[in-house]
Amino acid sequence: MADTAANVLLQPGTKAPDFSLHSTPDQLVKLSDLRGRPVILAFYPADWSPVCSDQMVLYNEMLSEFSAYGAELMGISVDGVWCHEAFAKANKIHFPLLSDFEPKGAVARTYHSYRATEGVAERSLYVIDGEGVIRWSYLSPVGINPGADGILDALDALGVKGGAA
Amino acid sequence: MSLRPPVSASDHHLGPLDAPLQLVEYGDYECPYCGALFPEIAAIRQAFGDNLCFVFRHFPLSEAHPHAERAAEMAEAAASEGKFWQMHEVLFQNQDALDDESLVAYGEQLGLSQAAIRSAFDGSREQHVRHDFTGGVRSGVNGTPSLFINGTRYDGAQDAQSIADALAAAG
Secondary structure, eight states, X not given: OOOSTTOOOOOTTXXXXXXEEEEETTEEEEGGGGTTSOEEEEEOSOSOSOGGGOHHHHHHHTHHHHHTTTOEEEEEESOOHHHHHHHHHHHTOOSOEEEOTTTTTHHHHHTTOEETXXXXXXXXXXXXXXXXXXXXXXXXXXXXXXXXXXXXHHHHHHTOSOOOO | XXXXXXXXXXXXXXXXXXXXXXXXXXXXXXXXXXXXXHHHHHHHHHHHGGGEEEEEEEOOOTTTOTTHHHHHHHHHHHHTTTOHHHHXXXXXXXXXXXXXXXXXXXXXXXXXXXXXXXXXXXXXXXXXXXXXXHHHHHHTOOSSSEEEETTEEEOSOOSHHHHHHHHHHHO
């Protein structure tokens, strides 16, 4: 499995590997339970990067754009649930942050999104359709927040309604 | 990552619209990094003169910055009476005082009509701000401030010299 600096993401047409991860200390999110609507997975290295350019904080402001497509957005990092909870509370994050904490980075690895050297997730994006098939993926340089334009273009390509926000 | 929609006469701009260089900022009046960029932009504008068109579009991070949306609406209210850039400067110079009462005071200091000041609070300026924001999302804005040079997102350092170098390379 590629888990070095040269990760190659799972490609469109691939079945999205299923997973169950904690979104809060007592809540589990199972990917296959979300069938029927598009899912956006945003792997990211860590909570608590500077706010005005933080990818999760930015996506939080864009939730209405995503929800216009009926899409579910989920952030995933190797931070623990309590860390996510504090980060989400401090920044009023209104979407689930999943904790790929134990075994560390296991889900990130199945999505070819684990940086073994640093022990954190890549900054990678997946758009999964309502049938659980990957329709778009994008690996960003780890230091560069990819924004949301690629996600919205991918949702447009799914042909689901939305985008008129 | 390219600018959607492109710069037009409906944008707030300084310098000629047909200048060979275009610098677009997506910014938030409560964002400290945007505040830090403000004097850098002034230096860049001075260096490039009429070769540069500078455009400001709103990208308020309202969850992170509770006063950002209202401040953007006050800038639009000022624009309705031809004072966008004056208000823009006042807001960036008073980033720690952007509560409603302060915004009204800035409007009065700039001589805005009461109707214009009220329009910052009654929702009538929301659409313009939302339009900027949505265009920013579609253009790949990835935080504030986000800069675009001739339509392409600039990911470099945000000091005057680095931005000027990138502009010179684009020109």
